[in-house]
Every structure is written in structure tokens, then in C-alpha cells.
Amino acid sequence: MQAELIFTGTELLLGHILNTHAQYLGVMLSIMGIEVGLNTTVGDSREAMSRVLQQALGRSSDLIIITGGLGPTTDDITFEVVAEVLGLPLILDQESLKKIKRFFLDRGAIMPESNVKQAYFPRGAKILPNNVGTAPGAVLGFNNKTLIILPGPPNELIPMFEGAVATCLSKKVAGGEVIRYRIFKLTGISESAVQDLLKDMGGQDNPGIAYLAKPGEIQVRVSARGAVSAQVEKLLEDFAGKVRIRLEKHIFACDDDILEDLVGKLLLAKGLTIGVAESCTGGLIAARLTDIPGSSAYFKGGIVSYSNEMKNRILGVSMEILNSYGAVSKETAEAMAVGVRAAAGADLGLAVTGIAGPAGGTAAKPRGLVYIALAAGPITICREHHFPGIRMAVRQGTVNAALNMVRQYLLGKNS
Amino acid sequence: MQAELIFTGTELLLGHILNTHAQYLGVMLSIMGIEVGLNTTVGDSREAMSRVLQQALGRSSDLIIITGGLGPTTDDITFEVVAEVLGLPLILDQESLKKIKRFFLDRGAIMPESNVKQAYFPRGAKILPNNVGTAPGAVLGFNNKTLIILPGPPNELIPMFEGAVATCLSKKVAGGEVIRYRIFKLTGISESAVQDLLKDMGGQDNPGIAYLAKPGEIQVRVSARGAVSAQVEKLLEDFAGKVRIRLEKHIFACDDDILEDLVGKLLLAKGLTIGVAESCTGGLIAARLTDIPGSSAYFKGGIVSYSNEMKNRILGVSMEILNSYGAVSKETAEAMAVGVRAAAGADLGLAVTGIAGPAGGTAAKPRGLVYIALAAGPITICREHHFPGIRMAVRQGTVNAALNMVRQYLLGKNS
Structure with a gap:
């Protein structure tokens, strides 16, 4: 399965914020066995976004993930552009509107009129609820491609990706191929020292090892893939067990531990x-x-x-x-x-x-x-x-x- | 002046490293009055890189900056792809070869044969010396566009950009379009409430308003563009002044204030x-x-x-x-x-x-x-x-x- 990613937001082009989604999605998709072939970052301009999306639809990727531009303000135009390029009308989703209104009510506020637009989606979209903010995401099928549209803020994108999107993608990957992974979070050691500790264990894809460095933290992601869930889990268990022994004294957390x-x-x-x-x-x-x-x-x-x-x-x-x-x-x-x-x-x-x-x-x-x-x-x-x-x-x-x-x-x- | 950036490197697509060049170059080019319209990240594949470069040449940007893929290994193919797409031969630059040999000698080593390729450039390229590593960069003119090719490692790219590239670009920008912006950082107000306060002021591009929400902070970015620096600054001042009055009591910082x-x-x-x-x-x-x-x-x-x-x-x-x-x-x-x-x-x-x-x-x-x-x-x-x-x-x-x-x-x- 081949993917390409489109990041929207003039703030990314101007360098006002660092694009951490490119790294996060790159790592997560690799673990799932999905190859990312191209990333594009485009500003909040209707014309530029349309052109980028049209070109992406013309390429061979099976999956297009678009992030950002789902907010309530006038420069948030992702769904409008997607609907226009795919030739679909935008339809009000009453369920989403109710949830957005409730989001504000739960916080003792009345939903501003501008937030209504966050409940409009291209016709046929499967809506991805947002439990953290007001912007739902969506999944759309078009010409044998899957489009996934996600909100820009990391604290909204990450839970949405690891929840509904991961479930949806694992069904699509290679005839229902199963992917399992374990994350070890380490501190008190540098990334290259971690790689040295595991240098005879990397090199292959399945089971595979990927690294992600953050200040004061190195994440080691161990993954295994295959057709049969029980076999994949055993493969992961055995391999992750060996990795854990090497790293034990630096591990401070695993997987989603907070x-x-x-x-x-x-x-x-x-x-x-x-x-x-x-x-x-x-x-x-x-x-x-x-x-x-x-x-x-x-x-x-x-x-x-x-x-x-x-x-x-x-x-x-x-x-x-x-x-x-x-x-x-x-x-x-x-x-x-x-x-x-x-x-x-x-x-x-x-x-x-x-x-x-x-x-x-x-x-x-x-x-x-x-x-x-x-x-x-x-x-x-x-x-x-x-x-x-x-x-x-x-x-x-x-x-x-x-x-x-x-x-x-x-x-x-x-x- | 309009720019687009092409980042090469499969490691960026896989998320093995965070793309900090996008932010660095975005900020530096904005400061110089150069508008970045698009970023593309592509892997170390000849076919994919060729396609990305061809599409970039077909768009309206005046400036294309390409980073990475200038090393001595077989997956470093940026100059080969550029030469092929532009229909130019690769020419050995004796001066660069001498410098690369000296780089190794200074470190008590003999240059490996594989490094010879770093001294080949598309014909007509102005070579940008690398004082930190072995990979020189280059500037090329093609169909009224300027192509700038820079090495991937940040400790090589940054001094090359701030030295030869900045000098080269400042000559080209003079007489081109100028862009200026101001960022107001607000707290104690929601993104949609900010937009409501400014709803009669948005809607146009120049001067324009864009929003960015972070927890406990809304950024309002005001921009102005035009041919004459003094006029752009006045346009920005006037418009930003009006925006400031509306938002004053929520502003806690401006621009790069920490x-x-x-x-x-x-x-x-x-x-x-x-x-x-x-x-x-x-x-x-x-x-x-x-x-x-x-x-x-x-x-x-x-x-x-x-x-x-x-x-x-x-x-x-x-x-x-x-x-x-x-x-x-x-x-x-x-x-x-x-x-x-x-x-x-x-x-x-x-x-x-x-x-x-x-x-x-x-x-x-x-x-x-x-x-x-x-x-x-x-x-x-x-x-x-x-x-x-x-x-x-x-x-x-x-x-x-x-x-x-x-x-x-x-x-x-x-x-």
C-alpha cells in the first residue's frame, strides 16, 4: 500500500511551526507496512490546495492523508476544497453539529455561529469523531483511492489516528495484514547509543525496529506483521522481549503509558x-x-x-x-x-x-x-x-x- | 518573489528524522521577503525526484530550493537528476575536486574514490563551496527560474544558506515583491471569538489575516505584500494597527517574543x-x-x-x-x-x-x-x-x- 501526505497551513510554509506530523505519520505508517512516497505542504489558498490535491489524485498512491484546515475560521477550507475537487456537495451532518454544540455547552459556552461549518462534510464521507476538539475528521473513497482528512492540532490528530484511522487502515493493508507494535520509551541514553545496543537486531523489516528521538526521550518502536494475528503477536512478543532485555535499565514507559x-x-x-x-x-x-x-x-x-x-x-x-x-x-x-x-x-x-x-x-x-x-x-x-x-x-x-x-x-x- | 522547496531523503518520509529545514528555510525566506508557496518531500528515487522537479519547473515559482542527496553514496543522486531533467551534462569541477581531496588530507586521510562524484555539477552551475563538509552546493539558472541545491545536514546547509545563498538572493529580491507580517499572540479568548472580532477585516488576501490555535494561545498573523518595501510596511502598519486595537486586551506577545x-x-x-x-x-x-x-x-x-x-x-x-x-x-x-x-x-x-x-x-x-x-x-x-x-x-x-x-x-x- 502506497501513501502520500498533504499538510495544509501557511504557518508551516512560513516556518512559524515545525511540521512534526510528517515524522509522526511517517513512523506510524511505516510500522503499519504502508510506504509513504511523497509529502506536500501547501498554504491556506484554495487554488494551491486544489492543484495539489488534483496532482495527488493523478498519481498512483492508494492512500492520501490530508491534515489541517478543519477549524471554524475563514482560512480553514480543506473540506470545501476536497468537495470541489471531487465534485461532491457539502452536506450538514446533524450528529456532528449536535456534538460540537455539546462540546461548547459542556464548557459552559454557546457554540459560535462560525463553528457550524465544522459539521459540513463532502457527501459520502465516513466521519471520524473528535473527542478532544470541535473538528471531526473524515474518510472518503474516490477512484480506488482512500482519502483521510485529519485536524491539524497534534493533540487532536494523534488520538484520531491511533483510534479510528489505525483500525480503518489495518483492514485495508495487504488483504487484512495484521500489524502489532510495542513502543519502549527510554531516557538517560542517546539515540546512537540505543542503535549501537541493537545494531545486530535491526536491518530487517519484519520484525522491524524504528527510532524516534524527542528531548529527554528516545522511542524504540518494535513491529511485526503477518496474516495471522496469533502468529504476529508471538513474533512481536519474542522480538520485543529480546529488545527489552538490551534496553531495560533505560526504559521509563511503554506504549501509551502516561x-x-x-x-x-x-x-x-x-x-x-x-x-x-x-x-x-x-x-x-x-x-x-x-x-x-x-x-x-x-x-x-x-x-x-x-x-x-x-x-x-x-x-x-x-x-x-x-x-x-x-x-x-x-x-x-x-x-x-x-x-x-x-x-x-x-x-x-x-x-x-x-x-x-x-x-x-x-x-x-x-x-x-x-x-x-x-x-x-x-x-x-x-x-x-x-x-x-x-x-x-x-x-x-x-x-x-x-x-x-x-x-x-x-x-x-x-x- | 515566489519560492518552492524540495526536500529529498527517504529518511524524511519514513519519519526517521524530523524535517527542521522546512521551518528554518520558511523563516529565513520570509524574512527576506520571499514567499514560500509549496514544500515537497521526496525519497531517494530517480523517477520520483525527476517527476517532482519537472512539476516544480512547470509551476510559477521564481526560485526552487532543493536540499539533500549531495553525498558520496549511491543513493545521493540530486545533481544527476537535476542534470537529466534540465538536459545538461555533468561536468567535473577541478577546483571542487581539489578542495574535497584537501578536506580529507587535512583530516589525515586519502579521499575515497566514491567522493569524486561530489565534484561533478550540471554545466553552467555556480558552485557554492562547503566549508564544513565535502558536499558543495550549486546555483543554476533555467527558464527565468533560479535553482539552488544545498546539502542535507543542517550544520552544512545553514552556513551555506546564510553565506553565499543569502547574498545571492538579496540581489535577486531587490526590485521583487516584498512581504511583511506581524504576529499577535492572544490568550483568554477562543479562536472563533477572535475571528468574530475581526470578521469585517478578513476575507481579502492583501493585507491578509490568518489564525493559528495552540492550547491557551491564539496567533493572529497579519501580512501585507507589494512591490515597494516602504509602501508594504505602511500597509502592514495601518492594517496591523487596526487589528491590534480590536484585540489589544488579549495580546500577550508579538512576533518572536519569548x-x-x-x-x-x-x-x-x-x-x-x-x-x-x-x-x-x-x-x-x-x-x-x-x-x-x-x-x-x-x-x-x-x-x-x-x-x-x-x-x-x-x-x-x-x-x-x-x-x-x-x-x-x-x-x-x-x-x-x-x-x-x-x-x-x-x-x-x-x-x-x-x-x-x-x-x-x-x-x-x-x-x-x-x-x-x-x-x-x-x-x-x-x-x-x-x-x-x-x-x-x-x-x-x-x-x-x-x-x-x-x-x-x-x-x-x-x-
Whole structure:
């Protein structure tokens, strides 16, 4: 199966935003055994979009995915252009209109008139509901080709792709070929070091390995394909098992794990609360934990102790420890963890201190050095980490490792 | 002047690497007044590349930039394809060959035979030397179009673009069409409400308006085009001025403003320090401020006071205030601001408290209600906000509004 992708949005051409969909869809389609032959990015111009779509229809791809331009504003014209090029009328879908109205009502608002256009689709379209925003997507058949139209915002596109679109595509791929994959998310290691660890295992397509690097995170995607579901699953299990053994100590999450959500559920189940003291992450751990609705039930509070003064005064880290061992040390991390547990009145105290860079590193304490401590009951655990990459990568890597440490503790795996 | 960009490389289609050139070249060309009309990404296939280049030559762009495929390996075929499509022979450039040989010699190696191909260029090409790697680029004229061919690695492409290419293009642009734009970044308002405010001003292309929605942020991009730079700038100024008046109270930043960086520079310049108390944003404001290297010079620390207990014990908000007015109130926000200033030992205290949702809202205090307070000298300022959208949008909107409030104060605009 051959695909081509069309990204719409003048902001992409002007470079106002980075096109991350090209990478995301490229990886996801490869895993499904769908070959991407061409990507086109076009602005929000009716004429240019029409021409691009006409040319795509004239090529040999079986699948055309179009992203963006499904919003309520006048420059959102994707469905209008698709309908015009395919010679189809736009039809109001009452069910979608109801959902859009409800979306606003649930948020205590009345739907603005401009959002009505988001309920119009080319005739014959299968509508893909949007559970996150107001813009539904659609699937259309035309001359033996499948057109899939998806909203532009990543937080809307990704769940829609991994839900309804993945189901729809897996049916179409190679006579119902089955694809299964597993994602390992790693931190504290560079992409090339991961590839080195697996270099004798890559090279073939099925089972296959693909990589995706984000700041502070390397994703290793293992996939297997075949005609029979049980065989594919066994192939994946065996191969993923071998990959996992090589990578184990760097894995912080798998597949769709959302660490802050898993930690929250475990805390709730155990009736425990947590407080967080942060130095190099500057509030990112608290921000991740409180991203979960209802987190006030277990998250008591956080202290961003960027100065020694705050570490001493609010967290009670003694000046002796700070002066003898330094702010970035096992001893300080442990004292911060104990201190924040008391300051927040929580059951668990999590603390991080490290050197995010670019400046501040020394030969003895290089950039990327981070200590993560967890005070739990009479015991305080501390781990030393070395995160590669830029400031953002060190900070994000620390957040991932710290949340994973709490999860492992709650699962009884690192006490 | 109109441009289109062709990115070559199967690794881009597979998502193995993120296409950052699209953003880089989009921004750089816009700044030069060159409008990018289309981007295409094509794999390392002779047939597909030929077709893409032929179609590009058939369109109206004045400038075609092609990246990648200039290496020494067999899948590096860009110059061969360009020569074939333009009907030009490939000619060995002795000067380039000498430089490539020297590149290896300087590194204590002998040039492998495969690198000879990097010294062949379509006849008539102006060669762009590569001072970082072995792959020179080239500029070619063809049927009133300019073709610019650049190496794929960013560390080779960027210096070549900013050196020889920028010089070459600035000569061509002079006398061509000029494009200018302004970006207004808004918070506390929905995308459709923004469009309603501007509905009598959109609809035309020049000057034009485009929208981009992110959680807690709507970007309004105003553009103007024309032959004479001074006239275009006046057209943009006049139009952007009218747009600004309509949107003023929601604007938190313009163009490339990075709020946390601007706030940091102002604090440094004035020799002031800041502490932050956060409730609904859960650490995001501290995380944004500490994203800037060197922020420890002015950021003293933050308190994420998710519980009333922490608001009282660490920030010194009295139980009378919390019980009489509630945790989400002007009075609590002000007391938190004063409290965190003392707790962090800072000159300024910034505090936010609000209802991010989805639960927790009431008729009197609906979801999206946020109070932001700034304690500065003898005065404490407090603003009430109503942010639309999901939890993430309320949280991000609050961060933007809070950082803007500090910036406005430091600029002497809201005391």
C-alpha cells in the first residue's frame, strides 16, 4: 500500500511551526507496512490546495492523508476544497453539529455561529469523531483511492489516528495484514547509543525496529506483521522481549503509558500523597503531575528551590550539607526529599537536583548529572543519572526518570 | 518573489528524522521577503525526484530550493537528476575536486574514490563551496527560474544558506515583491471569538489575516505584500494597527517574543528577583522561567501550593482569607503573592490561583476563572481572567497572561 501526505497551513510554509506530523505519520505508517512516497505542504489558498490535491489524485498512491484546515475560521477550507475537487456537495451532518454544540455547552459556552461549518462534510464521507476538539475528521473513497482528512492540532490528530484511522487502515493493508507494535520509551541514553545496543537486531523489516528521538526521550518502536494475528503477536512478543532485555535499565514507559497518570492512579489506590522538591527541573515535575484532573487528591504541593537559601529555609537542608557536598549531590537530594515531605505534609517526598546546563558543569560534576531521591517511610532512595543532550533534554529526561522512580516504588520494584 | 522547496531523503518520509529545514528555510525566506508557496518531500528515487522537479519547473515559482542527496553514496543522486531533467551534462569541477581531496588530507586521510562524484555539477552551475563538509552546493539558472541545491545536514546547509545563498538572493529580491507580517499572540479568548472580532477585516488576501490555535494561545498573523518595501510596511502598519486595537486586551506577545526570556532580561537589567506561587498552573510558570539558561540569577524559587494547608503554612495565607473568600479569590491570590515574595526572599512575588477544570467549577466561580497577582514594592496588583477551553488551555493561558503581567509591570505599563 502506497501513501502520500498533504499538510495544509501557511504557518508551516512560513516556518512559524515545525511540521512534526510528517515524522509522526511517517513512523506510524511505516510500522503499519504502508510506504509513504511523497509529502506536500501547501498554504491556506484554495487554488494551491486544489492543484495539489488534483496532482495527488493523478498519481498512483492508494492512500492520501490530508491534515489541517478543519477549524471554524475563514482560512480553514480543506473540506470545501476536497468537495470541489471531487465534485461532491457539502452536506450538514446533524450528529456532528449536535456534538460540537455539546462540546461548547459542556464548557459552559454557546457554540459560535462560525463553528457550524465544522459539521459540513463532502457527501459520502465516513466521519471520524473528535473527542478532544470541535473538528471531526473524515474518510472518503474516490477512484480506488482512500482519502483521510485529519485536524491539524497534534493533540487532536494523534488520538484520531491511533483510534479510528489505525483500525480503518489495518483492514485495508495487504488483504487484512495484521500489524502489532510495542513502543519502549527510554531516557538517560542517546539515540546512537540505543542503535549501537541493537545494531545486530535491526536491518530487517519484519520484525522491524524504528527510532524516534524527542528531548529527554528516545522511542524504540518494535513491529511485526503477518496474516495471522496469533502468529504476529508471538513474533512481536519474542522480538520485543529480546529488545527489552538490551534496553531495560533505560526504559521509563511503554506504549501509551502516561507516567503522571499511572503514578496518580497508584497513589490514589494506595491512599498516599506526594510532595515534590525541584531544582534543575524548575517545576516541570509538579506541572506534569498536576496535568491530571483530580490530582489535588494526592498531590500536596511542590517547592522549586532554585537557591540554596530556599533549600535551607523552606526544605530544611542544612547549610553543612550544602557547603560540604554542594547543591548537586546525593546528600542534598536526600535532604530535599525528606524536607519537602514535611513541608508539604505528604506521605512521599520526591526531589531532584542536577546540572541542566549549558553552563555550571565541572569535571567532577558535569552537565547532565542529576540526583533523584524519594523519601518513603523510614527509607530514602537516591539514584544518580547522566542525561545526554541540551538543557531541555536534561530537564525532560529528569522528569521522566523521576516519575518512573515513583511508579517503580509504588509497584514495589525498587524499595 | 515566489519560492518552492524540495526536500529529498527517504529518511524524511519514513519519519526517521524530523524535517527542521522546512521551518528554518520558511523563516529565513520570509524574512527576506520571499514567499514560500509549496514544500515537497521526496525519497531517494530517480523517477520520483525527476517527476517532482519537472512539476516544480512547470509551476510559477521564481526560485526552487532543493536540499539533500549531495553525498558520496549511491543513493545521493540530486545533481544527476537535476542534470537529466534540465538536459545538461555533468561536468567535473577541478577546483571542487581539489578542495574535497584537501578536506580529507587535512583530516589525515586519502579521499575515497566514491567522493569524486561530489565534484561533478550540471554545466553552467555556480558552485557554492562547503566549508564544513565535502558536499558543495550549486546555483543554476533555467527558464527565468533560479535553482539552488544545498546539502542535507543542517550544520552544512545553514552556513551555506546564510553565506553565499543569502547574498545571492538579496540581489535577486531587490526590485521583487516584498512581504511583511506581524504576529499577535492572544490568550483568554477562543479562536472563533477572535475571528468574530475581526470578521469585517478578513476575507481579502492583501493585507491578509490568518489564525493559528495552540492550547491557551491564539496567533493572529497579519501580512501585507507589494512591490515597494516602504509602501508594504505602511500597509502592514495601518492594517496591523487596526487589528491590534480590536484585540489589544488579549495580546500577550508579538512576533518572536519569548515571554520568559523578555521577563528575564528585564529583571536582570533592573537587578530584581522574583518568586512564584502557583495553584492551578502547578509549576508551569516556574518551569517556563527556568527554561532560560542563567535564570538562577533572578529566579529565586517557586511554591506549588496545591493544598490550603501549604497556602497557609508556607505562604502565610491566613485561614480567615481562605475560609471567607475561598482558595480561588482575589484576596487569596494577593496574599499568595505577598507570601511567596517573603518565602523566596525575592523582590517580586507572582501568584496564580484558579479553576483549570474539568471539575471544580461552580456558577459563581466557573471553570477557567483565574486570579493573577503581583506583589511589587508596597503595591499588590491583581487581575481576574476567564480562559476558555480544556484544562491544558486554561493552564497555558494562565502562564502566558501571568508572564505578560510581570513584563508589563517591569515596563512600567500596569502599575
